[in-house]
Amino acid sequence: xxxxxxxYVVAVVGATGAVGNEMIETLEKRNFPVDKIRxxxxxxxxxxxxxxxxxxxxxxxxxxxxxxGIDIALFSAGGERSKIWAPVAAASGCVVIDNxxxxxMDPTVPLxxxxxxxxxxxxxxxIIANPNCSTIQMVVAxxxxxxxxxxxxxxxxxFQAVSGTGKKAMDELxxxxxxxxxxxxxxxxxxxxxxxxxxxxxxxxxxxxxxxxEEMKMVDETKKIMGDQSIKVTATTVRVPxxxxxxxxxxxxxxxxxxxxxxxxxxxxxxxxxxxxxxxxNIYPLPLHCDGKDEVFxxxxxxxxxxxxxxxxxxxxxxxxxxxxxxxxxxxEVLTAN
Amino acid sequence: xxxxxxxYVVAVVGATGAVGNEMIETLEKRNFPVDKIRxxxxxxxxxxxxxxxxxxxxxxxxxxxxxxGIDIALFSAGGERSKIWAPVAAASGCVVIDNxxxxxMDPTVPLxxxxxxxxxxxxxxxIIANPNCSTIQMVVAxxxxxxxxxxxxxxxxxFQAVSGTGKKAMDELxxxxxxxxxxxxxxxxxxxxxxxxxxxxxxxxxxxxxxxxEEMKMVDETKKIMGDQSIKVTATTVRVPxxxxxxxxxxxxxxxxxxxxxxxxxxxxxxxxxxxxxxxxNIYPLPLHCDGKDEVFxxxxxxxxxxxxxxxxxxxxxxxxxxxxxxxxxxxEVLTAN
Numbered sequence: 001x002x003x004x005x006x007x008y009v010v011a012v013v014g015a016t017g018a019v020g021n022e023m024i025e026t027l028e029k030r031n032f033p034v035d036k037i038r039x040x041x042x043x044x045x046x047x048x049x050x051x052x053x054x055x056x057x058x059x060x061x062x063x064x065x066x067x068x069g070i071d072i073a074l075f076s077a078g079g080e081r082s083k084i085w086a087p088v089a090a091a092s093g094c095v096v097i098d099n100x101x102x103x104x105m106d107p108t109v110p111l112x113x114x115x116x117x118x119x120x121x122x123x124x125x126x127i128i129a130n131p132n133c134s135t136i137q138m139v140v141a142x143x144x145x146x147x148x149x150x151x152x153x154x155x156x157x158x159f160q161a162v163s164g165t166g167k168k169a170m171d172e173l174x175x176x177x178x179x180x181x182x183x184x185x186x187x188x189x190x191x192x193x194x195x196x197x198x199x200x201x202x203x204x205x206x207x208x209x210x211x212x213x214e215e216m217k218m219v220d221e222t223k224k225i226m227g228d229q230s231i232k233v234t235a236t237t238v239r240v241p242x243x244x245x246x247x248x249x250x251x252x253x254x255x256x257x258x259x260x261x262x263x264x265x266x267x268x269x270x271x272x273x274x275x276x277x278x279x280x281x282n283i284y285p286l287p288l289h290c291d292g293k294d295e296v297f298x299x300x301x302x303x304x305x306x307x308x309x310x311x312x313x314x315x316x317x318x319x320x321x322x323x324x325x326x327x328x329x330x331x332x333e334v335l336t337a338n
Numbered sequence: 339x340x341x342x343x344x345x346y347v348v349a350v351v352g353a354t355g356a357v358g359n360e361m362i363e364t365l366e367k368r369n370f371p372v373d374k375i376r377x378x379x380x381x382x383x384x385x386x387x388x389x390x391x392x393x394x395x396x397x398x399x400x401x402x403x404x405x406x407g408i409d410i411a412l413f414s415a416g417g418e419r420s421k422i423w424a425p426v427a428a429a430s431g432c433v434v435i436d437n438x439x440x441x442x443m444d445p446t447v448p449l450x451x452x453x454x455x456x457x458x459x460x461x462x463x464x465i466i467a468n469p470n471c472s473t474i475q476m477v478v479a480x481x482x483x484x485x486x487x488x489x490x491x492x493x494x495x496x497f498q499a500v501s502g503t504g505k506k507a508m509d510e511l512x513x514x515x516x517x518x519x520x521x522x523x524x525x526x527x528x529x530x531x532x533x534x535x536x537x538x539x540x541x542x543x544x545x546x547x548x549x550x551x552e553e554m555k556m557v558d559e560t561k562k563i564m565g566d567q568s569i570k571v572t573a574t575t576v577r578v579p580x581x582x583x584x585x586x587x588x589x590x591x592x593x594x595x596x597x598x599x600x601x602x603x604x605x606x607x608x609x610x611x612x613x614x615x616x617x618x619x620n621i622y623p624l625p626l627h628c629d630g631k632d633e634v635f636x637x638x639x640x641x642x643x644x645x646x647x648x649x650x651x652x653x654x655x656x657x658x659x660x661x662x663x664x665x666x667x668x669x670x671e672v673l674t675a676n
Contacts, residue, residue, distance in 0.1 A: 159576065159578070212617075251589075305572065
C-alpha cells in the first residue's frame with residue numbers, strides 16, 4: 001500500500017513514448033504532488049534529457065535497483081518490459097500503475113477506471129492495471145447506464161486513431177498522406193496496409209476465434225472493470241486515418257427501458273462525461289474536437305427501435321489522455337488521496 | 339414494360355456527376371446493348387461534351403420532350419429532379435432506373451438489388467428505384483444468410499467514403515488534407531466539419547427520432563429489398579476520410595445457428611460476393627482494394643459469442659459501382675434479358 005506523504009517520488013517508465021510524454025504533461029498539468037521525478041526508457045534513449053516543470057531530467061535505463069525509493073511508477077513501456085520490471089518495482093515497495101495489457105486480466109491485479117471502480121484500488125498488491133484505451137472511454141459512458149438499467153449486451157464498433165499505436169504510426173500516416181498527395185507510393189512499415197485514405201479492421205494480433213486481441217480486450221476488460229461477468233460484449237475494432245481521438249459506435253441493450261432523454265440526463269450528471277448532443281445544429285462528438293481534452297464525450301444518443309430496451313450512442317475521447325496517461329494519473333490521485 | 343430489342347436507346351440523366359460518370363463507364367465496360375446514348379444534365383453543363391465509346395456526345399438540358407424515343411433512362415441527378423422528370427420519362431414510355439431516394443419507399447415502385455430481388459422487377463410501372471449505396475452492399479451480404487437462417491436483427495455501423503457525397507466532397511477531402519499538411523487551415527464547404535483526419539457521425543439530414551436519413555434508409559430499404567418486414571435493423575452511419583469504398587461492421591442475429599465457416603461457405607457461393615477472410619495473413623476487405631471493383635467483399639466473419647446465434651462481418655464495396663452505377667446497369671441488364 002502507498003504510504004501517505006505530502007509529496008511522492010514518481011517514476012515514468014517508457015518516458016520517451018507517446019503515452020509516456022502525455023503522462024509527464026498530465027502530472028505537470030494536474031499539479032500532482034511530485035517530490036522527485038525519474039524517467040526510464042530503453043537503452044537507446046538513456047542519457048536523453050526530458051523537461052519536467054522546466055527542469056532537465058536525464059532518462060535512465062532500468063536495472064534491479066532502479067525502483068528503490070520510488071513511491072509510484074507509471075509504466076507505459078509495453079507488455080514485455082512490464083512483465084519483467086513491474087514485479088521488481090512492486091517488490092521494492094513501489095506502487096506500479098501499468099498501461100500495458102500484461103497484468104490486466106490477472107485476478108490479483110485490479111483493473112481500474114476511477115469513475116467506475118475506484119473501490120477496486122483497495123485490494124491491490126503493488127501492481128494496478130490501466131485498461132485498454134478503447135475500453136476506458138466506453139465504460140465511463142456505460143457505467144451510469146448500467147447503474148440505472150442494467151446492461152445486458154453491448155455491440156461496439158470502434159474508429160481508432162493511429163496514436164494508439166504510437167508515435168511511429170502517427171509519422172506513418174502523415175508521411176503516407178504527403179507521399180500520396182505528391183503522386184508517390186505510400187510506404188507501409190507500421191501497419192500491414194496503407195492507413196492514409198483507408199480504414200483497417202485490424203488492431204493488435206488476431207486470435208484463434210477470429211477476433212483481434214483489441215476486440216477481446218473490450219469484451220473481457222469491460223466485465224472486470226464493471227464487476228459484472230453477465231454483461232455480454234461483442235466488438236469490431238477498426239483503425240482510421242485520424243491522429244488522435246478514438247470514436248465508438250456503441251449499441252446497448254438494457255434490462256430496464258431508458259428513454260434517450262433519460263440517458264442524456266444520466267450521462268450529463270456522470271463524472272468525466274460531457275454530453276455533446278445537438279444534431280440539429282450539427283453538434284456531436286468529433287475526434288478532432290476532443291484532442292487534448294480530459295473528458296469522454298457522448299452524443300448521437302437515441303433509442304434503438306430494433307429491440308425493446310436499446311440505446312445507440314457515439315462515444316469519443318482522447319485515447320492518449322483518458323484512454324491512457326490521464327487515467328493512470330487519476331489512479332495515482334485516488335491512491336494519494338486515500 | 340420494356341420492349342425486347344437488339345439494342346436500346348439509353349439516357350443518362352445527371353451525366354456529369356460522380357455517379358453519372360460511373361454509369362457511362364459501366365455501360366461501356368459491360369458492353370451494354372446501346373443503340374444510341376443521350377446525356378442530360380443541368381443547364382450549367384448543357385453543351386459540354388462527354389465521350390461514349392470514343393465518340394463525343396453533347397450534354398443536353400431536359401425538357402418535356404426529352405424522353406421521346408428513349409427506352410431506358412438511368413437517373414442520378416438528385417431527388418428533386420427525379421421527382422419532376424422520372425414521371426415525365428415514364429409517361430413517354432421510357433423505363434427509369436433512379437438512383438435518388440425519391441421513389442425508393444413508394445409502394446408502387448420496386449427497389450431492386452438484382453442478386454437479392456430481381457423478381458420485383460416484374461411489377462414495375464415505369465420507375466425502378468436503385469437503393470442507397472450502404473444498403474445495397476449490406477443486403478448482398480445478408481441475403482444468403484437470411485435464406486439459410488432467417489435474420490432477426492442487424493446492428494450496423496458504416497465507414498463511408500466521401501465520394502458518396504459527390505465529386506465536390508472528394509475535392510474537399512484532398513484540399514483540406516493538403517492545406518493541413520502545409521500548416522494552413524482546413525476550409526469546410528461541403529461538410530459542416532473538417533473531414534480530413536477526422537470522422538463525422540453524420541450522413542444526410544437528421545430526423546426527429548435522432549437518426550439521420552442515411553441511417554433510416556438502411557433500416558427501411560433493407561426490409562423492402564429483402565421482402566421481409568420482420569427484419570429489425572439499427573444503424574449508425576459515419577463519414578470517414580476515404581475517397582472511395584464504403585466499409586460496414588455488420589452484426590447479425592439469426593433464428594437458426596450458423597457457424598462462421600458455414601457463413602463463409604454461403605457467401606463464397608453467393609452471386610456478387612467475394613469472401614476475403616484470412617486474417618492470420620492480414621487479409622481482409624479494405625476500401626482501398628475494392629476501388630473500381632464490381633463485387634461486395636466480405637471478411638472478418640466470426641461468431642458473436644454475446645448471443646446464441648450471432649455473426650459479425652466486415653463488408654466493403656465500391657460505393658460508386660455496386661453502391662450506385664453498377665447496380666443500376668445490372669437492373670437494366672435484367673430488364674433487357676427478360
